[in-house]
Amino acid sequence: MRLQKLFITTLLSVSVIGTAIPANVSAASYATTKRTYTLKVAGKKQKKKARGAIYNGKTIKTKAPGFLRGDTTMYSASYVFQKGLGVSYSYSSKTWKITLKKGSKTITMKRGSKYAYVNGKKKKLPTPARRVYxxxxxxxxxxxxxxxxxxxLGYSYSWSSSSYxxxxxTSNSNKASSSVTTLPATNGEHYVQLDKPEGLSESNISTTDDYNNYRLIVNIKGNYSSYYSDASHRSVVGDSSFYSYSVAYSNGYTKIYIKPRKATIKGFEVTQTDSYIKVRYDSPKAMYKQIVVLDAGHGGSDSGAVANGYKEKNMTLKIVQAAKSYFDKDPDIKVYYTRLSDTYPSLTERSxxxxxxxxxRFYSVHINSAGSSATGTETLYNSKGYKSSTGLTSYSWSATIHPYIRSATGFTNRGLVNRTGLAVLRHTKTSSTLTEIGFISNKSEAKKMNSNLTNYGKAVYNSTKASFSKNPTGR
Structure with missing residues (x-):
C-alpha cells in the first residue's frame, strides 16, 4: 500500500509539471512591445525596441518583434500579415521572391530589393524586405x-505612439494605388495632404510661413527627402492652379516647400494626425480671425534718426522682434512683418x-528726433486715411494703442498727432497708426529707450490685443 501511494503521488506531480511548463514557455515566447531584442538585420547584430501590431483593436501575437528601420516599421510577413491579417503569403528561398495577396491585390518583392510590384505596377519601397535572425x-x-x-493591400494603417x-x-476603400488617404474637400477648400511615415512624432514637425516668397515651409527633423519626394505620399486637393511642391534636406532637416499660387500670399492652417499632415490654404482673411501688419521703421541703408550712439533702425527692429515673441504665442492674431532683419522695404512695399x-490693422514703430531737449511719446494718425472693414478709423486705432506705449515709456505724453501726408498712413487701405516711442536726440531718453526695447515690444502686443477686444473683426 505504501508503494502504491508513493507511485500515485509521483505520477500526479509529473502530470502537473508537464502541463504547466509548456504553457509558460509558450506565453513567454511571444514578443513584448517596447522590450529590447537582439536581431541580425542586413548582416549586422543590432538591439531593437519591439513594436507591436494591432488589427481591428486586437493585438497580433508574434514571436518575431516588429522594429523600426529608417523611418519604417518592419513586420513579420508570416505572423503579422499571414496569421494576423489573413493575407496569403509565400516566400521562395531559391529566388528570394515574396508574395502577399489579399483579394484582387497582389504585392511581389524580392528580398533586399528597393522595389516592389503592386498588381504588376512598379513601386519604390521605403526600405527593402529582409531576412532577420x-x-x-x-x-x-x-x-x-x-x-x-x-x-x-487595402488596409487602413496608422502609428500609435501611446500603444507603441x-x-x-479593414479599409472601406478599394483604392490601394496611393498611400495617401485623401480627405474630402468641403466648401471649396484647398489643401495639400502629406502622408506621414511611421514613428514621425508631431513634435519633430514645424512650419514657417515664408510669405515673402509666397510659400509655406514644412520643417521635419531627420532625412525624409526620399519619402516626401515620392508623389504617392502627397495629394493636392481642390486647386487646379497649385504652383509647386519641392523637397530638400539640409542641416538635419527635411524641408518641404509648398507654393499654392505664384506671387500671391496665402493663409495656412496645418493639422496633424498619426497618419498625415494636412496643409489647408486660402486668402489670409478667409483663414485668420485677426490680421496685423507690423512695421519696424527704416532699415538697411536707411538708418533713420541717428544720435547719441544709437540708430533708429536698430531700435525699431528690436522692439518688433520683442513683440513677435509675444505674438508667436497667440494663435488668435496673425502677424505679417515688413522686416525682421536689417533690410529696407520701400514705403510702397510696406503698405x-x-x-x-x-x-x-497696420502698426508702424518709429523713434523720434528733434533738439536735444525734446522729449515724450506720441502716436500719429491720418484723419483722411482708410478705415478697417469694421469701420475702425486711424484715429480710434491710434487712441487705443497710445496709452499702452506711453505707460511703457514713462515719457512726457505728447498725445495723438494728425499726419495726413505720411506715405504708410496714406496708402495703407485699413486703419493705420505710427507710434513714436521717444526722442533719440535726447541723451537721457535715448539711453532709457535702449534699455527697455523688450518692454516696448510687449506694449505693442498688449495694445494690439486690446484693440481687437474693443473692436473685434467679427470673423
Missing part, C-alpha cells in the same frame, strides 16, 4: 515594410503688404 528564437524570419504593404504599435483596420493680405 532572432537570437531569442534562434530562427530567421522574413520581414516586410508594414505600412507600405498594409495600404497597398501600428494599428491596422502693399498690408493691402495684399487685407490686414485689419
Amino acid at each position: 532572432s537570437y531569442k528564437q534562434k530562427k530567421n524570419y522574413i520581414y516586410v515594410p508594414g505600412e507600405f504593404c498594409a495600404k497597398h 504599435a501600428g494599428t491596422f483596420s 502693399d503688404l498690408a493691402n495684399e493680405v487685407d490686414a485689419d
Whole structure:
C-alpha cells in the first residue's frame, strides 16, 4: 500500500509539471512591445525596441518583434500579415521572391530589393524586405515594410505612439494605388495632404510661413527627402492652379516647400494626425480671425534718426522682434512683418503688404528726433486715411494703442498727432497708426529707450490685443 501511494503521488506531480511548463514557455515566447531584442538585420547584430501590431483593436501575437528601420516599421510577413491579417503569403528561398495577396491585390518583392510590384505596377519601397535572425528564437524570419504593404493591400494603417504599435483596420476603400488617404474637400477648400511615415512624432514637425516668397515651409527633423519626394505620399486637393511642391534636406532637416499660387500670399492652417499632415490654404482673411501688419521703421541703408550712439533702425527692429515673441504665442492674431532683419522695404512695399493680405490693422514703430531737449511719446494718425472693414478709423486705432506705449515709456505724453501726408498712413487701405516711442536726440531718453526695447515690444502686443477686444473683426 505504501508503494502504491508513493507511485500515485509521483505520477500526479509529473502530470502537473508537464502541463504547466509548456504553457509558460509558450506565453513567454511571444514578443513584448517596447522590450529590447537582439536581431541580425542586413548582416549586422543590432538591439531593437519591439513594436507591436494591432488589427481591428486586437493585438497580433508574434514571436518575431516588429522594429523600426529608417523611418519604417518592419513586420513579420508570416505572423503579422499571414496569421494576423489573413493575407496569403509565400516566400521562395531559391529566388528570394515574396508574395502577399489579399483579394484582387497582389504585392511581389524580392528580398533586399528597393522595389516592389503592386498588381504588376512598379513601386519604390521605403526600405527593402529582409531576412532577420532572432537570437531569442534562434530562427530567421522574413520581414516586410508594414505600412507600405498594409495600404497597398487595402488596409487602413496608422502609428500609435501611446500603444507603441501600428494599428491596422479593414479599409472601406478599394483604392490601394496611393498611400495617401485623401480627405474630402468641403466648401471649396484647398489643401495639400502629406502622408506621414511611421514613428514621425508631431513634435519633430514645424512650419514657417515664408510669405515673402509666397510659400509655406514644412520643417521635419531627420532625412525624409526620399519619402516626401515620392508623389504617392502627397495629394493636392481642390486647386487646379497649385504652383509647386519641392523637397530638400539640409542641416538635419527635411524641408518641404509648398507654393499654392505664384506671387500671391496665402493663409495656412496645418493639422496633424498619426497618419498625415494636412496643409489647408486660402486668402489670409478667409483663414485668420485677426490680421496685423507690423512695421519696424527704416532699415538697411536707411538708418533713420541717428544720435547719441544709437540708430533708429536698430531700435525699431528690436522692439518688433520683442513683440513677435509675444505674438508667436497667440494663435488668435496673425502677424505679417515688413522686416525682421536689417533690410529696407520701400514705403510702397510696406503698405502693399498690408493691402495684399487685407490686414485689419497696420502698426508702424518709429523713434523720434528733434533738439536735444525734446522729449515724450506720441502716436500719429491720418484723419483722411482708410478705415478697417469694421469701420475702425486711424484715429480710434491710434487712441487705443497710445496709452499702452506711453505707460511703457514713462515719457512726457505728447498725445495723438494728425499726419495726413505720411506715405504708410496714406496708402495703407485699413486703419493705420505710427507710434513714436521717444526722442533719440535726447541723451537721457535715448539711453532709457535702449534699455527697455523688450518692454516696448510687449506694449505693442498688449495694445494690439486690446484693440481687437474693443473692436473685434467679427470673423
